[in-house]
Amino acid sequence: MNQNAVEYLCCPACKGELELKPEEREESIVVSGRLGCGKCDREYEIAYGLPNLVHPEPEKLPDIDRQFLDQYQRIAASYDRIIRLMMLAGALWEPRARRRDLVAPLELKPGDLVLEVGAGTGSSLPLIADRIGRAGKLFAMDLSPGMLAVAREKMARKGIPAEFGLGNAGYLPYRDGLFDAILHFGGINTFGEKERALAEIVRVARPGGKIVIGDEGLVPGKEKTRFGRWLLKQNTLYANKPPMDLLPDGITDVDLRWIWRGLFYVISFRKAETVEERHV
Numbered sequence: 001m002n003q004n005a006v007e008y009l010c011c012p013a014c015k016g017e018l019e020l021k022p023e024e025r026e027e028s029i030v031v032s033g034r035l036g037c038g039k040c041d042r043e044y045e046i047a048y049g050l051p052n053l054v055h056p057e058p059e060k061l062p063d064i065d066r067q068f069l070d071q072y073q074r075i076a077a078s079y080d081r082i083i084r085l086m087m088l089a090g091a092l093w094e095p096r097a098r099r100r101d102l103v104a105p106l107e108l109k110p111g112d113l114v115l116e117v118g119a120g121t122g123s124s125l126p127l128i129a130d131r132i133g134r135a136g137k138l139f140a141m142d143l144s145p146g147m148l149a150v151a152r153e154k155m156a157r158k159g160i161p162a163e164f165g166l167g168n169a170g171y172l173p174y175r176d177g178l179f180d181a182i183l184h185f186g187g188i189n190t191f192g193e194k195e196r197a198l199a200e201i202v203r204v205a206r207p208g209g210k211i212v213i214g215d216e217g218l219v220p221g222k223e224k225t226r227f228g229r230w231l232l233k234q235n236t237l238y239a240n241k242p243p244m245d246l247l248p249d250g251i252t253d254v255d256l257r258w259i260w261r262g263l264f265y266v267i268s269f270r271k272a273e274t275v276e277e278r279h280v
């Protein structure tokens with residue numbers, strides 16, 4: 001991690017300020033060391049340049065988080081190929097579909113500070129980086145070290161800078177009111193603490209910041225079609241409904257739509273301009 005990234009981070013558990021305790025550096029990059037919370041005394045490890053800010057400890061995560069963490073760890077190396085093929089089966093070219101349906105609604109501009117929650121193998125990251133330019137700053141976090149390792153390698157190969165961190169969406173390790181825009185796509189259906197994660201995403205957005213969230217879920221009526229019934233038998237995640245009832249207070253301009261042949265929902269909204277920060 002870049003040593004300056006600590007200014008954006010906080011303790012995921014108590015939201016206290018973190019102190020950087022580097023052990024090994026390469027110029028401004030901290031390769032190994034610790035981040036210590038000045039408020040609750042918890043310590044988080046930095047190894048191979050990656051801070052591990054997962055809270056609670058993996059063995060204390062809800063069962064569903066642990067189950068999907070195992071699954072993503074197993075499929076990390078083949079994830080991109082699987083998704084690219086699934087998109088092609090629906091006659092969709094993945095980068096174009098992501099740019100149009102996930103990144104464009106973020107309404108990014110050069111210089112923006114952006115976070116992707118559950119960034120996985122980082123397929124949306126270059127598209128975001130393209131919009132915010134070199135003046136922008138990009139943070140990407142995920143629960144799965146395997147998925148994030150693929151993302152880091154891809155971004156390094158493309159020479160695109162981003163700050164990566166391991167974390168849990170329900171306990172984000174970022175300070176209040178920071179980000180101009182936040183994307184989460186593909187994980188919320190299986191988050192162990194969905195409502196908490198949504199509140200956390202809103203907490204770390206700046207007032208007026210744009211938030212885009214999506215996952216599997218059939219457009220109403222599709223479940224009755226032959227294809228819809230077949231799909232639901234293959235993968236029950238498509239039975240999920242957009243979590244509109246879990247959206248926190250303090251948001252405006254809520255929009256719900258379905259994308260990619262009506263198989264995924266996307267909710268976009270803004271954090272209200274005047275809002276009292278809520279620590280969940």
Ligand SMILES: C[S@@+](CC[C@H](N)C(=O)[O-])C[C@H]1O[C@@H](n2cnc3c(N)ncnc32)[C@H](O)[C@@H]1O
Nearest residue numbers: 072118119120142143144147168169185186187
């Ligand atoms: C289907 S993948 C989507 C990855 C990426 N957003 C994309 O668009 O390709 C879902 C990702 O969410 C991550 N994830 C699942 N539960 C999480 C949690 N509680 N906190 C953070 N990330 C989580 C998984 O590790 C996985 O990388």
